[in-house]
Amino acid sequence: MTGETWNVIIFWSLAAMTVVPAVALLIVRDVIRCSMLLLATLSGVAGLFVLLGADFVGFVQILVYIGGILVLLMFGVMLTNRDPVLLRRVRERGLVAPALIAGGVMLAPLVYLMLAIQWKQPPGPLPEPQYSARGIGTLLMTDFILPFEVISVLLLAALIGAAFVARMGSERA
Amino acid sequence: MSWFTQIGLVHYLVLSAVLFCAGMAAVIMRRNAVVVLMGLELVLNAASINFVAFSRYSGFERPLYGHVVVVFIITLAAAEAAVALAIVLNIYNRFSTIYVDEIDTLKE
Numbered sequence: 001m002t003g004e005t006w007n008v009i010i011f012w013s014l015a016a017m018t019v020v021p022a023v024a025l026l027i028v029r030d031v032i033r034c035s036m037l038l039l040a041t042l043s044g045v046a047g048l049f050v051l052l053g054a055d056f057v058g059f060v061q062i063l064v065y066i067g068g069i070l071v072l073l074m075f076g077v078m079l080t081n082r083d084p085v086l087l088r089r090v091r092e093r094g095l096v097a098p099a100l101i102a103g104g105v106m107l108a109p110l111v112y113l114m115l116a117i118q119w120k121q122p123p124g125p126l127p128e129p130q131y132s133a134r135g136i137g138t139l140l141m142t143d144f145i146l147p148f149e150v151i152s153v154l155l156l157a158a159l160i161g162a163a164f165v166a167r168m169g170s171e172r173a
Numbered sequence: 174m175s176w177f178t179q180i181g182l183v184h185y186l187v188l189s190a191v192l193f194c195a196g197m198a199a200v201i202m203r204r205n206a207v208v209v210l211m212g213l214e215l216v217l218n219a220a221s222i223n224f225v226a227f228s229r230y231s232g233f234e235r236p237l238y239g240h241v242v243v244v245f246i247i248t249l250a251a252a253e254a255a256v257a258l259a260i261v262l263n264i265y266n267r268f269s270t271i272y273v274d275e276i277d278t279l280k281e
Binding site for chain 1: 177178179180182183184185186187188190191192193194195196197198199201202203205206207208210211212214215218221222225226228229230231233236237238239240241243244245247248249250251252253254255256258259260261262263265271
């Protein structure tokens with residue numbers, strides 16, 4: 001099997017692993033199962049990043065998105081879940097058909113646009129992907145220095161804001 | 174059948190479009206507020222795939238620009254998820270429900 005064949009096989013496997021849980025997220029009723037579906041989707045996206053040669057971004061996705069944001073969402077599920085564990089219905093009541101129709105109506109013009117536009121392709125073959133961490137670090141310090149500093153201020157604000165909003169109003173009447 | 178055996182830029186774009194619409198539909202249609210936040214994460218991931226795909230296939234003059242943008246997107250998503258979840262927890266404390274169609278004290 002050549003490298004191109006592996007590329008095709010891995011792409012379609014990762015695409016299925018990404019898209020199928022994402023569509024199921026619309027339909028499944030139990031919020032804990034939804035968080036597991038989101039885990040599958042985020043893992044598929046991380047795999048697609050690595051397939052596209054973005055190894056650093058793929059690992060950041062696993063570390064931060066799955067290891068941080070998904071865990072945060074699951075804490076939120078844990079603190080706010082009042083449904084009984086045993087549910088009689090798997091699918092959200094009356095949502096299967098509207099989900100697919102609404103998603104399809106939003107999807108059709110997007111897909112048409114993406115297939116119709118002539119995207120700028122590089123002359124010649126694509127360059128071999130390399131380890132991207134050094135290049136990303138250099139860019140963060142040269143071309144992207146301003147967003148880098150601004151995002152550190154934003155993270156400070158978000159940290160203080162989240163801690164303030166989530167203090168559960170213990171001193172409120 | 175070359176669309177099946179030759180992976181190009183368009184494949185990644187259509188994939189990210191499907192993810193985007195699935196996430197958007199989840200934000201619009203789901204009642205549970207935490208599932209709405211999950212749909213929002215799907216939308217951001219779709220945009221990230223788009224950035225990295227363009228950086229790979231069309232980024233021959235400025236490689237890795239898409240990767241840096243995705244690092245920023247992931248950072249922003251983390252900050253926004255923390256704040257949004259803090260708000261959801263406050264709503265749960267106040268209204269004892271997180272179903273968004275039952276939180277309607279603003280309308281008369």
